[in-house]
């Protein structure tokens with residue numbers, strides 16, 4: 001190992017112990033409230049507001065804007081701006097608007113320049129990887145047939161109907177073996193419907209995004225933990241999908257990983273089944289423990305999850321106790337399958353950069369970081385059903401989250417060409433190797449130093 005790398009290793013270990021800065025991006029301070037007890041979207045947003053220098057309004061790059069008068073008219077829906085008020089929305093703004101004309105609107109809402117440097121390592125240079133790819137994608141989209149996304153809509157609607165039918169059948173049939181088959185079918189159905197709905201959560205308000213709540217998890221919470229945190233700050237200390245699993249699952253490489261975290265690929269099987277319900281209970285309890293939570297964050301769609309047991313009860317005519325038992329089994333098994341799909345999809349592999357690994361640059365292009373932080377699966381990409389239900393085409397989805405999953409395969413040629421031009425570190429593997437990678441990532445303590 002070259003002396004320079006030894007130096008990185010020892011300095012990084014010091015940063016870990018002090019918890020004053022990020023490890024991979026030492027110019028950034030350690031995220032406020034990251035390790036606080038709740039580890040939930042509300043706490044994450046609060047911590048981000050403390051670090052972003054947005055002064056209670058919104059920050060994009062080094063300028064502050066007041067979008068209060070625009071919120072209700074935002075074509076993507078009011079919720080995005082409502083949730084992010086007081087934070088830096090640079091990455092969110094860049095990733096959610098492919099049309100270059102949107103940027104022209106900003107001047108109207110400009111207030112003043114920000115007083116502090118941006119709390120993000122990422123750059124968006126005009127001639128850099130992401131901005132030039134975005135321009136190429138914008139052009140390419142004009143050539144794609146308009147009805148392509150109907151395939152994903154049909155898959156999602158079909159999964160919703162089969163979930164209702166199979167769950168009702170699981171409660172209705174009397175034969176033990178038949179009931180077991182229907183219960184397994186319904187559980188798989190719930191898991192992949194929840195993945196499929198994630199395709200709609202990234203976009204402007206639409207009815208299919210609400211179906212995510214059939215799992216009892218809130219799409220509104222997921223918009224923060226997944227869309228605003230994980231997608232935009234992937235695998236960094238600001239990625240809530242990593243921090244919210246700690247200290248049970250610990251994906252960042254650390255020398256002092258506890259034993260239970262090193263065997264996380266086994267322990268996860270015992271707590272994944274309860275995350276759907278746990279998220280509901282945690283959100284419900286926030287009404288009592290957080291000032292103003294009910295008014296600010298609780299909505300009618302928090303109750304959508306009860307539609308499933310209600311349908312089962314009405315259709316099957318079984319007792320309430322029986323319905324409750326079958327529904328809980330379906331929900332917990334669905335939760336286990338959903339999270340098993342999620343953690344083995346793209347990011348948890350020793351070759352995908354995590355906080356602690358030495359980055360190519362401490363101020364990377366945002367798009368190049370996305371490519372570094374994931375590995376795509378060749379046996380999933382290309383098949384619309386697999387892409388929609390298994391978080392497929394992950395690289396393109398991360399960079400262009402508002403595009404329908406069925407559209408992404410049309411963008412492969414332009415994306416690959418772009419990766420070659422910029423020598424971006426795009427990797428493709430198989431589902432099997434991602435499962436092995438996840439096991440190794442749980443155990444990994446060494447930093448990757450290129």
Ligand code: HEM
Nearest residue numbers: 075076080084089092093096099102105106202203204402
């Ligand atoms: C947290 C920050 C923001 C997020 C997450 C966000 C998200 C979105 C989403 C999901 C869409 C729908 C895109 C689609 O379906 O193709 C959208 C559209 C749009 N947003 Fe935003 N937005 C944000 C901030 C802003 C700001 C600050 C402005 C302007 C001042 C803006 C202006 C627009 C416009 C004009 C559209 C329509 C774009 C088109 O039809 O091509 N957004 N936004």
